[in-house]
Amino acid sequence: xxxxxxxxxxxxxxxxxxxxxxxxxxxxxxxxxxxxxxxxxxxxxxxxxxxxxxxxxxxxxxxxxxxxxxxxxxxxxxxxxxxxxxxxxxxxxxxxxxxxxxxxxxxxxxxxxxxxxxxxxxxxxxxxxxxxxxxxxxxxxxxxxxxxxxxxxxxxxxxxxxxxxxxxxxxxxxxxxxxxxxxxxxxxxxxxxxxxxxxxxxxxxxxxxxxxxxxxxxxxxxxxxxxxxxxxxxxxxxxxxxxxxxxxxxxxxxxxxxx
Amino acid sequence: xxxxxxxxxxxxxxxxxxxxxxxxxxxxxxxxxxxxxxxxxxxxxxxxxxxxxxxxxxxxxxxxxxxxxxxxxxxxxxxxxxxxxxxxxxxxxxxxxxxxxxxxxxxxxxxxxxxxxxxxxxxxxxxxxxxxxxxxxxxxxxxxxxxxxxxxxxxxxxxxxxxxxxxxxxxxxxxxxxxxxx
Amino acid sequence: xxxxxxxxxxxxxxxxxxxxxxxxxxxxxxxxxxxxxxxxxxxxxxxxxxxxxxxxxxxxxxxxxxxxxxxxxxxxxxxxxxxxxxxxxxxxxxxxxxxxxxxxxxxxxxxxxxxxxxxxxxxxxxxxxxxxxxxxxxxxxxxxxxxxxxxxxxxxxxxxxxxxxxxxxxxxxxxxxxxxxxxxxxxxxxxxxxxxxxxxxxxxxxxxxxxxxxxxxxxxxxxxxxxxxxxxxxxxxxxxxxxxxxxxxxxxxxxxxxxxxxxxxxxxxxxxxxxxxxxxxxxxxxxxxxxxxxxxxxxxxxxxxxxxxxxxxxxxxxxxxxxxxxxxxxxxxxxxxxxxxxxxxxxxxxxxxxxxxxxxxxxxxxxxxxxxxxxxxxxxxxxxxxxxxxxxxxxxxxxxxxxxxxxxxxxxxxxxxxxx
Numbered sequence: 001x002x003x004x005x006x007x008x009x010x011x012x013x014x015x016x017x018x019x020x021x022x023x024x025x026x027x028x029x030x031x032x033x034x035x036x037x038x039x040x041x042x043x044x045x046x047x048x049x050x051x052x053x054x055x056x057x058x059x060x061x062x063x064x065x066x067x068x069x070x071x072x073x074x075x076x077x078x079x080x081x082x083x084x085x086x087x088x089x090x091x092x093x094x095x096x097x098x099x100x101x102x103x104x105x106x107x108x109x110x111x112x113x114x115x116x117x118x119x120x121x122x123x124x125x126x127x128x129x130x131x132x133x134x135x136x137x138x139x140x141x142x143x144x145x146x147x148x149x150x151x152x153x154x155x156x157x158x159x160x161x162x163x164x165x166x167x168x169x170x171x172x173x174x175x176x177x178x179x180x181x182x183x184x185x186x187x188x189x190x191x192x193x194x195x196x197x198x199x200x201x202x203x204x205x206x207x208x209x210x211x212x213x214x215x216x217x218x219x220x221x222x223x224x225x226x227x228x229x230x231x232x233x234x235x236x237x238x239x240x241x242x243x244x245x246x247x248x249x250x251x252x253x254x255x256x257x258x259x
Numbered sequence: 260x261x262x263x264x265x266x267x268x269x270x271x272x273x274x275x276x277x278x279x280x281x282x283x284x285x286x287x288x289x290x291x292x293x294x295x296x297x298x299x300x301x302x303x304x305x306x307x308x309x310x311x312x313x314x315x316x317x318x319x320x321x322x323x324x325x326x327x328x329x330x331x332x333x334x335x336x337x338x339x340x341x342x343x344x345x346x347x348x349x350x351x352x353x354x355x356x357x358x359x360x361x362x363x364x365x366x367x368x369x370x371x372x373x374x375x376x377x378x379x380x381x382x383x384x385x386x387x388x389x390x391x392x393x394x395x396x397x398x399x400x401x402x403x404x405x406x407x408x409x410x411x412x413x414x415x416x417x418x419x420x421x422x423x424x425x426x427x428x429x430x431x432x433x434x435x436x437x438x439x440x441x
Numbered sequence: 442x443x444x445x446x447x448x449x450x451x452x453x454x455x456x457x458x459x460x461x462x463x464x465x466x467x468x469x470x471x472x473x474x475x476x477x478x479x480x481x482x483x484x485x486x487x488x489x490x491x492x493x494x495x496x497x498x499x500x501x502x503x504x505x506x507x508x509x510x511x512x513x514x515x516x517x518x519x520x521x522x523x524x525x526x527x528x529x530x531x532x533x534x535x536x537x538x539x540x541x542x543x544x545x546x547x548x549x550x551x552x553x554x555x556x557x558x559x560x561x562x563x564x565x566x567x568x569x570x571x572x573x574x575x576x577x578x579x580x581x582x583x584x585x586x587x588x589x590x591x592x593x594x595x596x597x598x599x600x601x602x603x604x605x606x607x608x609x610x611x612x613x614x615x616x617x618x619x620x621x622x623x624x625x626x627x628x629x630x631x632x633x634x635x636x637x638x639x640x641x642x643x644x645x646x647x648x649x650x651x652x653x654x655x656x657x658x659x660x661x662x663x664x665x666x667x668x669x670x671x672x673x674x675x676x677x678x679x680x681x682x683x684x685x686x687x688x689x690x691x692x693x694x695x696x697x698x699x700x701x702x703x704x705x706x707x708x709x710x711x712x713x714x715x716x717x718x719x720x721x722x723x724x725x726x727x728x729x730x731x732x733x734x735x736x737x738x739x740x741x742x743x744x745x746x747x748x749x750x751x752x753x754x755x756x757x758x759x760x761x762x763x764x765x766x767x768x769x770x771x772x773x774x775x776x777x778x779x780x781x782x783x784x785x786x787x788x789x790x791x792x793x794x795x796x797x798x799x800x801x802x803x804x805x806x807x808x809x810x811x812x813x814x815x816x817x818x819x820x821x822x823x824x825x826x827x828x829x830x831x832x833x834x835x836x837x838x839x840x841x842x843x844x845x846x847x848x849x850x851x852x853x854x855x856x857x858x859x860x861x
Contacts, residue, residue: 045701073519077310104320116310139713143519146704147712182722222712225522225529232530233700239293240696243286244689250279251686254678258477283685297527301502306524 033180035150035157038212042219045234048227049220051083056199057217058082060210063197065141068133068188070121073142074221077115081224089115096120134174136187145215145222152215154180159211162190313441315433318372326389328377331440335377335385336428337401338438341412346370348399349413356417359424363413366427374438375414376428379403381421386410401425445472468655474673475680476661478838482556483659483680484687485549490647491688492542497640499535500584507587509633511626514589515714533703534695539581540706541695543729546574555781557769558660564761566653569646571757576643578730578754583636585727589629590711595724597624597632603737606747623717664770665834672838723798731795732788736814738799739807749811756818763818766826773832777825784817 041050058079061071076093084092093113098120101108113120122138123129129137145151157180165177165184175185192207199205220226314331316338321327326339341349349363367373379386386401386408387393396402396409398417403410408419415424430440445463447453456462466472506525508517521528550570553559559567586597601618605611620627658667667673674680698705706728710721726734733750740746756763771778787810794807 073516073523075307075310077306078523114313116307116313143712147709149709151709229529229533229700229703233696236696236700237693239286239290240689240693243283243290244686244693246279246282246286247682247686247689250276250283251682253276253279254682258674258679287685297530298498298502300526301528301531302505303526305506305520305526305528307520308524 033182035153035180036160037153038156038215040152040216040219042216042226045230047230049081050216052201052203053213053216054082054220055084056201056203056210057213057215057220059200060192060197060214061141061217064191064210065214066119066122068122068129068138070123070138070140071119071142071221072121072140073118075116075118076113078224081220086115093117134187138188141218141221143222145219147222151222152219155215155218156211158186159192159214160208313439315437315439317437319436323371328389329440331376331428336440337373337375337377337389337414337425339373339375339412341371341373345399345412349411349415352411352413352415358416359422361413361415361424366413366415366424368430368432372438373412373414374427374430374440375425377401377425379405379408379421380416380423380425381406381408381419386425445470468651469676469681471675471677473655473658473676474667474670475659475676476667476838477672477674477679478661478663479659479680479683480662481683481687482548482552482662484684485545485552486654487684488687488691489542489545489549491691492538492545493640493643493647496535496538496542497644499531499538500637500640502531503535504633504637507633509587509630511589511629511715514587514629518588530699533699537695537698537703537706539584540727540729541691541698542577543581545691546577547729550574551785553660554784555771556660556662557664557764557766557771559761560764560769561761562657563653563660566650566656567761568758569650569653571754573643573646573650574757575754576639576646580636580639580643581727581729583632583639586624586629586632587636588711589715591713591715591721592708592711592724594624594715594717595720596726597628599724600726601628603747603750606744608744625717660769661838662770662772663835663838664768664773665838668837725796728792728796731793732791733795735791735795735807736811738795739804739811749815753814756815760818760822764822764826766829766831768831768834773834774825774829775832776829777822780817780821780825783813787813787817 041048076089079089079092093115096113097110098113098117099108100111103109123132126137145155148154158178161178161180162176163179165171169177169184171177172185175187176189177184178186192210194207195205196210197205203209314329314336316329318338318340321338321340323340324342326337328335328337330336354360354362377385377389381403382405384403384405386403388395388401394402398409398411400410400412400414402408403419403421406420408421409417410425411417416422428440430438432438445466447456447462452462463472503521506517506521506528508514518532521532553567553570582596582600586593601615601624604614604618607614616622618628619625620631708725725731733753736753737746737750740749766774766777768774771781790806791810791814794803794810797803
């Protein structure tokens with residue numbers, strides 16, 4: 001009995017670690033470049049978002065990124081997660097104009113944005129986006145933090161990765177050198193520079209600060225339910241631990257006369 | 260068989276075993292309940308459905324005596340620009356005559372504008388009476404063709420199987436001629 | 442037969458008209474005698490069944506929110522993640538539940554391989570299990586296509602293209618599978634329909650699997666038949682409580698992943714919407730397909746690669762006739778045991794090779810591992826059954842308990858269970 005048990009756990013460990021090891025290495029295969037590892041408040045079992053950082057990240061997105069990049073899956077109402085009040089959200093939504101309709105005369109019309117509206121896209125369609133950007137379509141950023149390996153660190157690294165290329169590096173026409181972009185040639189020009197925005201909360205707007213806030217913000221846009229998930233997880237795990245203990249005791253009791 | 264196994268146990272062991280069974284069963288039931296709730300809740304309206312809850316209507320082009328239908332939350336909303344006759348008719352009804360007693364005053368914000376949800380309170384059909392020439396029932400309001408409910412010019416049930424008046428949705432006048440429903 | 446008795450009037454009334462209670466009693470109740478020496482490795486069968494139920498329940502709820510259209514599929518999944526009440530929870534359970542289903546089933550299979558559970562008289566039980574594995578793979582593959590991310594799309598394209606290796610009709614078959622000239626909306630639609638259907642077919646085959654199981658009962662770690670009442674204990678309460686504890690531990694691990702590493706076993710590229718014009722730099726299937734993917738790529742010929750990949754599973758069907766050793770359990774087969782460990786290592790190596798780009802050293806290694814995979818079944822097992830000298834078998838299941846058990850266990854077999 002005991003032998004079988006040990007064997008069982010060995011097999012479980014072998015198969016499962018083998019499996020996980022595999023996916024890990026598969027992920028790693030795509031990124032040979034080591035990214036600077038930051039400490040994020042949303043990591044760990046009790047991780048939560050830093051509201052102030054999220055708000056700063058939103059500001060950078062709105063003032064810098066949103067000229068080219070859409071954020072399709074975020075509606076103004078979602079900004080309540082960032083700590084904004086209903087009135088603030090209404091005011092922000094009202095700043096954009098939204099195409100609605102058709103009205104009774106069959107015409108499309110523009111109106112003030114409402115909290116239920118989604119963030120407006122900078123280009124009406126992918127073709128227009130490609131045309132305006134020399135053929136490279138600026139991707140939607142809603143899910144970027146989950147669509148790249150080690151997403152938040154990658155996004156931060158990409159933002160601070162605009163450095164001078166090595167002397168022997170041949171840069172293609174219309175590309176920019178980035179230390180962390182796979183292949184190092186990226187179509188996007190360096191988007192951030194010192195004091196590109198003036199933070200509402202007075203935080204000095206260094207490139208690194210803006211990159212960190214943006215990455216934090218994009219983690220939220222990619223995984224808005226993270227706090228709810230982790231908060232629930234603790235309760236579920238504690239419950240299951242106790243439950244397992246009770247079941248194990250019951251099992252021992254039932255089997256007492258067999259062993 | 261379970262009894263045979265139980266018989267093999269000593270007396271004090273029984274209590275302990277029963278307690279463990281009870282604890283495991285209770286925790287299992289609680290756990291199952293906690294799992295079932297999110298599964299059921301997922302079928303409730305989702306966040307984006309709840310957010311799309313307002314409809315703006317321009318009443319400017321609606322002349323006296325005209326009725327228009329707009330959509331709010333997927334349901335028809337009847338807007339009636341009532342004539343003076345229709346208003347006085349609605350106001351004159353004695354509350355005792357009403358199955359679902361409600362004054363006309365309580366159902367409108369401006370007497371000439373009646374706004375009600377156009378869904379029969381019997382079993383959910385859309386009553387007739389919005390278009391000219393349609394049967395408006397015995398009380399000049401709306402008539403539900405499914406099971407014969409008659410509504411008056413205040414949208415109140417007067418005759419037929421429907422138990423309640425046509426409900427008034429939450430709305431407000433943002434200007435003299437514009438309302439926002441929801 | 443039939444030790445089932447009840448004094449409850451309602452139960453008696455129903456039982457008289459439809460003997461469902463005695464049926465349950467004989468299936469998972471006290472009326473089902475099981476070997477007394479089953480280890481925790483025998484938990485994985487019922488665990489797989491419960492995982493199937495979890496997958497079906499969460500799947501039905503997801504289907505209520507999902508839109509099977511190329512323009513809306515990705516978006517509808519994001520809507521589930523963001524706007525549907527607890528949608529993120531249900532989707533993460535379903536997504537990781539698929540991986541856990543395979544972990545559980547693979548352990549279940551390796552347990553069967555080691556203890557010779559495929560041997561007479563359980564050949565059909567084993568073959569039904571292989572059918573379940575095939576159905577699971579098809580279901581998992583189609584399910585992975587539904588979110589319509591980059592990996593979904595390119596996985597679908599590559600796997601459906603396997604059928605183009607079929608001589609003469611290959612092209613027609615693939616066009617027929619697609620319902621078009623590439624993976625497109627008709628493909629997504631039919632994959633959704635089939636992904637919804639196939640779990641219920643799996644349930645059907647699982648019922649046959651359990652039916653076949655109950656004919657001779659479970660195999661056990663010693664691999665010899667139960668010889669009498671002293672060798673068995675009733676399924677309930679002994680194995681119901683043991684399975685319940687195993688389930689608790691399983692749920693604990695599943696919850697840890699769902700709540701704290703939900704995307705760990707996924708691939709970032711699947712959070713990029715499908716783009717039929719651009720293939721990701723490095724496409725890999727889900728981890729549970731990697732060994733088979735490695736076999737496919739290790740053979741430089743298209744048709745032979747496909748044949749080898751399907752053959753690697755098909756070979757399991759004839760396993761009962763390849764391994765002719767009369768001894769079931771690997772415990773009493775010293776050489777088999779050694780080769781079994783090598784085979785497990787081989788499977789892990791294949792899996793790892795499958796995750797690496799198909800070039801250089803890893804391609805070489807995958808080729809050796811593929812060859813070994815087939816040699817294990819086609820050469821080693823048949824030879825072992827002839828040349829291996831097994832250790833002496835105990836005369837009964839309760840005997841080793843008497844012999845090696847020591848003081849605390851000595852009294853146990855003295856109280857024979859009465860046979861139900």
